[in-house]
Amino acid sequence: MSPWHVNDSTLQAYAAQELATLERASVEAHLMRCDACRGGLARLAPASVGTVSFDAVFDRVQTRIESAPRTTPWLRRMGVTDADTVVVRQIGRQCLQWTIAATLILALAALAATLNVRDSAQLGFVLLAPLLPALGVAATYRLTPTSTAALESTSPYSPARLLLWRTAYSVATAVPASVLFGAVIPGDPWMAVVWLLPSAACTAIVLAAATWTDPLRPALAVSAVWLGVVTSWHLRDVPDAVLAPPTQLVSLAVAAAAGTVLARRLLALRSPAF
Amino acid sequence: MNSTIRLEDVTRRYRDAVALDHVTLTIGTGVTALLGPNGAGKSTLLSLLSTAAAADHGTVEVLGHRADGALTERTAIRRRLGFLPQEVEFPSGMTAFGFLEYIAVLKEWNDKATRHHEIRRVLHAVQLADRPTIKIRKLSGGQRRRLAFAQALIGDPDLLILDEPTTGLDPEQRAVFRATLSERGRHGTVLLATHQTEDVGAVCDQVLVLDHGRVAFSGDVPSFIDTARGRVWIDDAPVPNAIATWRDPNRRVRSVGGDPPPTARPADPSVEDAYLLLVGPTPVAEVAA
Numbered sequence: 001m002s003p004w005h006v007n008d009s010t011l012q013a014y015a016a017q018e019l020a021t022l023e024r025a026s027v028e029a030h031l032m033r034c035d036a037c038r039g040g041l042a043r044l045a046p047a048s049v050g051t052v053s054f055d056a057v058f059d060r061v062q063t064r065i066e067s068a069p070r071t072t073p074w075l076r077r078m079g080v081t082d083a084d085t086v087v088v089r090q091i092g093r094q095c096l097q098w099t100i101a102a103t104l105i106l107a108l109a110a111l112a113a114t115l116n117v118r119d120s121a122q123l124g125f126v127l128l129a130p131l132l133p134a135l136g137v138a139a140t141y142r143l144t145p146t147s148t149a150a151l152e153s154t155s156p157y158s159p160a161r162l163l164l165w166r167t168a169y170s171v172a173t174a175v176p177a178s179v180l181f182g183a184v185i186p187g188d189p190w191m192a193v194v195w196l197l198p199s200a201a202c203t204a205i206v207l208a209a210a211t212w213t214d215p216l217r218p219a220l221a222v223s224a225v226w227l228g229v230v231t232s233w234h235l236r237d238v239p240d241a242v243l244a245p246p247t248q249l250v251s252l253a254v255a256a257a258a259g260t261v262l263a264r265r266l267l268a269l270r271s272p273a274f
Numbered sequence: 275m276n277s278t279i280r281l282e283d284v285t286r287r288y289r290d291a292v293a294l295d296h297v298t299l300t301i302g303t304g305v306t307a308l309l310g311p312n313g314a315g316k317s318t319l320l321s322l323l324s325t326a327a328a329a330d331h332g333t334v335e336v337l338g339h340r341a342d343g344a345l346t347e348r349t350a351i352r353r354r355l356g357f358l359p360q361e362v363e364f365p366s367g368m369t370a371f372g373f374l375e376y377i378a379v380l381k382e383w384n385d386k387a388t389r390h391h392e393i394r395r396v397l398h399a400v401q402l403a404d405r406p407t408i409k410i411r412k413l414s415g416g417q418r419r420r421l422a423f424a425q426a427l428i429g430d431p432d433l434l435i436l437d438e439p440t441t442g443l444d445p446e447q448r449a450v451f452r453a454t455l456s457e458r459g460r461h462g463t464v465l466l467a468t469h470q471t472e473d474v475g476a477v478c479d480q481v482l483v484l485d486h487g488r489v490a491f492s493g494d495v496p497s498f499i500d501t502a503r504g505r506v507w508i509d510d511a512p513v514p515n516a517i518a519t520w521r522d523p524n525r526r527v528r529s530v531g532g533d534p535p536p537t538a539r540p541a542d543p544s545v546e547d548a549y550l551l552l553v554g555p556t557p558v559a560e561v562a563a
Contacts, residue, residue, distance in 0.1 A: 090365065150326055151425065155377070
């Protein structure tokens with residue numbers, strides 16, 4: 001052991017990180033081989049040397065987290081609570097890839113209709129636009145890891161509330177893009193919005209059925225039916241049938257009926273699927 | 275015993291397979307180990323108790339509420355429940371803090387300040403206090419397992435249901451985990467499904483063994499170990515017809531069951547010995563308490 005020792009004032013300056021580089025290196029070299037000075041340092045600055053102050057770390061972390069810019073301030077302005085914002089952000093994170101893929105496919109359909117690559121190219125858009133919100137609801141469930149879904153299903157958070165937030169996310173991400181792409185398709189200007197009632201019908205059916213079963217099943221069934229309807233329009237050479245009042249009226253009636261079933265199911269809150 | 279969990283004549287089937295076969299049992303305060311071979315019905319039992327699934331027949335009562343009842347009954351259980359599934363896949367792109375915040379919101383921690391305080395508390399409890407803002411994909415396997423355990427601790431639940439919680443933990447982390455469980459068992463109920471029999475002796479008060487969907491043993495740990503007394507042997511060579519043999523630290527051969535020769539000495543049994551004798555490849559006898 002060295003006969004020389006670091007004095008208390010130097011140790012205090014070292015602990016406070018106030019020593020110059022050369023002096024600090026000299027003290028550290030001595031501390032490496034001197035138990036007495038290491039003990040003295042520990043007594044002088046027990047909280048700052050040799051241990052990690054977790055409280056201090058957490059304070060910094062808390063500050064970072066709570067002061068971090070939120071990506072969803074508009075949700076707060078709409079009256080969405082802080083807790084629900086956490087849920088919506090989680091849904092968005094989980095479904096980002098789906099949202100991007102769905103938007104790209106819709107853009108391609110709109111591009112094909114705009115370029116009029118075939119006579120009935122706009123039917124591609126008519127096929128896709130009404131289905132995206134319904135398929136999006138199913139996607140929000142299927143893209144959730146199984147174990148996370150188990151934690152959701154065994155938590156007290158209302159499954160109906162979770163279903164409605166997922167629906168809101170799907171509608172909010174699919175509808176604006178569909179309206180935008182529909183607006184650029186040449187032809188009838190109503191094409192931008194004419195798919196909304198069929199879309200409402202498809203989505204309401206999936207939501208009502210989701211109170212009994214996995215949303216993917218009704219989403220696939222509804223997609224198959226809608227594909228059949230659009231195909232029949234193509235075969236009968238009536239590509240504008242979606243604009244016809246009967247189509248809109250039937251869609252409205254189906255949406256109202258499915259919406260009524262959904263409302264009754266949510267109010268009853270007795271679904272085994274929940 | 276003040277029962278937290280009560281099952282009466284419960285049966286659960288998956289198509290033609292019977293996962294639980296007319297099971298009747300009670301579980302009270304303390305740490306209870308749930309043992310059994312793969313396919314014995316452990317995960318099915320945990321699903322019923324955590325309200326993730328419903329029984330086909332019988333009564334499942336948890337914390338005084340029907341686990342297969344109306345949503346209000348199940349919600350009452352869920353408010354006092356911490357559940358750790360066997361494998362937790364974390365949502366992509368999340369941090370440890372973000373994941374716990376999502377689970378905390380699901381558990382109705384709606385006030386932001388108290389929610390964040392609770393998250394920091396459970397991160398401390400699993401020794402991940404210095405990793406909250408790290409992406410989960412950058413955590414080690416043991417750290418992810420501890421993070422999964424942390425979400426079950428949110429809200430200091432009255433009932434903790436843990437499915438294989440110590441998988442992937444190193445000995446030091448396992449010691450911390452055991453200390454946490456022992457503390458939890460003093461004022462609540464912990465149901466610990468595990469294949470780690472050393473955890474049973476270290477932290478559990480009671481043992482429940484399932485085999486082929488039925489209760490093979492239910493009782494306290496000393497009683498369970500006693501079922502193997504006089505059936506475990508130490509010798510220089512394996513005992514004929516033993517169901518399991520291995521070398522102990524003294525390089526002697528430990529045999530479970532079998533027909534001991536005169537040179538074999540009886541050994542103090544362990545939880546593992548009792549388990550092997552109960553559900554091993556050739557069980558010596560069916561034991562129920």
